[in-house]
Amino acid sequence: MNHADLCKLAVKWLKRPQSRGGHGCQVAVDECSTGKTGEIPDALGFCFYGQAVRDGTVMVECKTSRADFFADKAKQHRHTGGVGNWRYYMAPAGLIQVDELPDKWGLIEVNARGHLKLVRGPYQDSNYYSQVERLVSMRHEADVAREMYLVVRLFDRVGDPEKLAMQVKDRNRLAARVNDLSVELQHLKKSLDNLRFRNTQQAELLDRYRVTYGALGAEEPLHRSACAA
Template identity: 50%
Template sequence: MVRQGGHDKAHAALCVRAVRWLQLSESRQGPGCTIAVSECQAADAGEIPDAIGFRAVGQELHSVVVEVKVSRADFLADAKKPHRQEPAAGMGQFRYYLAPAGLIRPDELPPRWGLIEVDGRALRVRAGHVLAPRLPEKSYQRDFTPWSLASNRERELALMVRLFARVGDADLLHRQLKEARNRLAYAARTAEHYRDRATAAERNNFVLRCALDEHAIPHPTLERLPKSLPRRASAASNGQAYLERSTAHGV
């Protein structure tokens, strides 16, 4: 939700932290959302989640909402909203409150809601689907049923469409990124090719020098390549820098 008043800065700062938490991997006790955004409004003037993330990994496709609360009054008022009175009208298959430690008690949470406590620089999950244990027969899966809520998929879709609209021409951006990745892959292959050639040249020079020395034949000092050659170019390791350069030149 968009706020006004004396808690704006604290609320905005916690919204940023909520987005970062949404992007945390499962191994770091996060929901591992593929994308996350704060205070984004759908087409109409209804619910505006403080932070929402979407996860699309394998068979997992779900949304996670985080509502930030910085005061008791704010928390108590939240229960009176229409999309709280009717949970299926709200966004988020999984929902959390994020608040300073001690502001919200776990026994005050609405059914199936989670709680993230802010303690200085630390965020501690007290309840929620990210704490669900792994299934004994399938260790890569967890049972989220106790935390799952019916959500307003149409409104979530409207929010995602609005996000794409802010990007501009999504297809043009997609094609530009694809072209940049192709150029990066070509540059990586070219760098690997020349690295292999440099390594072969160094070996040949060494063999020739040994042969000349064996026959006591004087030879000029040959310029040597560095003993430690650069590692092979990697699209994964160099991709970000390449894309930044491409963007700067209008790719």
């Protein structure tokens, strides 16, 4: 598995829900610049749900060799600044040991089949209080200016933000209309089912009447003599 493969897996992991060890990032990208002199994180995710303890940015560095891992640890932005409120290394299983990790860093291992295992991180178990404790203790002070640069570049990639916002509004309006029509259709189907049931009941009553009393008067044909009269 090469470096590019790991970067793609890192993006998927960033979006993975917290119940499965990820951070549930709404947005995640790989290998985007944070400025002319800034770092280029292998993967960076943005997670904002309105919960201060969980909200923030998550950075993943992918390593395929121990030499690359130790070289990365020596970089300046690994000691001061850098992006990501939470930071992880992702590497093939067994390449990096937990006791070799920098302070506050997590570790994600990848096996030969591409399956991911969170070895160290806030969501390594399902205990809520342990998660909160690790979220606080493993949090870094991120370089917000670098992260903002990346966000602006992302918007520039996809086009006019105002146009995109209008498209989202139109999509939401259409979705709401479709939902209303779906509800209306369900009501109509229910009304139709009720009419069919009532019609069946009336037909059964009519059949019982015919068996007991004969045909209804309105069903008997008129004789010509009666018409002449």
